[in-house]
Amino acid sequence: MCRPVLITATCLAFANNAFARPVSYAGGWTLIEDTDRQSTSALIHHSPSANYLLGVKADFDRNKDILFTGVQATWLAKRWFGENHQANLYFWGAAGLVQGVGSTYADDEAGAQIGVMADWETRRLFVSYRASARDYASLDKSAMQAARVGFAPYEGDTGELHTWFMLEVDNSPDADEPLDVTPLIRFFYGSALFEAEWSLNDDQSLLNFQYRF
């Protein structure tokens, strides 16, 4: 019981939804903490090449009290380059164990997550889409999708603070409120990315963090 509590506490300490550029340069490590209105997850991964990453992940569903711990692989299937823009298409999958926490008692079961992410950005504009589904055996089977648009009020140069204003719309068909709108502000500074969001439906703040080293 101590292990899931510790992992969950770690996840919450990082609270996140930062899916910007998940795959790093060859040899790079990235710490990602991601929170949406349903789950908080923490992922630390290594990119053996600029096209894929391998990592470990803990994902706590705060609404259903389900903890997933496992390994994740993310593949940058395609990157489109332009002089002033970049677009990416990623696929990812994770496999591990799921268990109920607190009121949802259950034995450990095998679980899996799969997803797709796509984004297009310039130094002033950003558009992204992601979708994921999970199979937690008897505990849960569900899917979600989210789209995001954003703009930067100024073009930050190398080493400067980069600021983005964004709006995310997500759809979780199985949720009590299937649709939610989340305005957020994103800051890039050096190797760190930080996002502060506000879920309009749930009236709660969400924090995301990513660090590359």
Place this chain on the structure above:
Amino acid sequence: MLRLILITSFMALATPAMAQINPDAERHGSAHMGDHAGHDHAADPHAGHDMREVDAELKLADQPELAAALAAGGEPVVAKVLGAVCDFCAKAMNKTFGKRKDVAAVYVDLDAKTLNLVLKPGAEMSDKTLRKAVKKSGYKVDTVARGSVTITN
């Protein structure tokens, strides 16, 4: 599990038509090569470099590390990079080139969209090696410039 795969496949199909976002990098590159079709590579000290090289006056970013490495006798190389739109891009190239023993100083200029290198005195880096290292960072070289230097702000 089948349901899981079907749901995600459906969502993947519903993604914005990313395949239509087809940055014209290759077309742009071809046009650029055409611009330099009359360039005399035979008389060029860097004739071993590929056709995309621009042996015109190169503009090096005004950074103290680059200036110091240049003063120490290193060769400057400036590459125009495609897809560099944020600090994570800059970080990736800084890390990749910063580890190399043949590089004295590196700086990615997001405004100019350039990777600025000053090699260690006596060191050489071919275009092929440069392109490979940029690719390893996750990006792509458009053109490479070598030659007399102008420092730019």
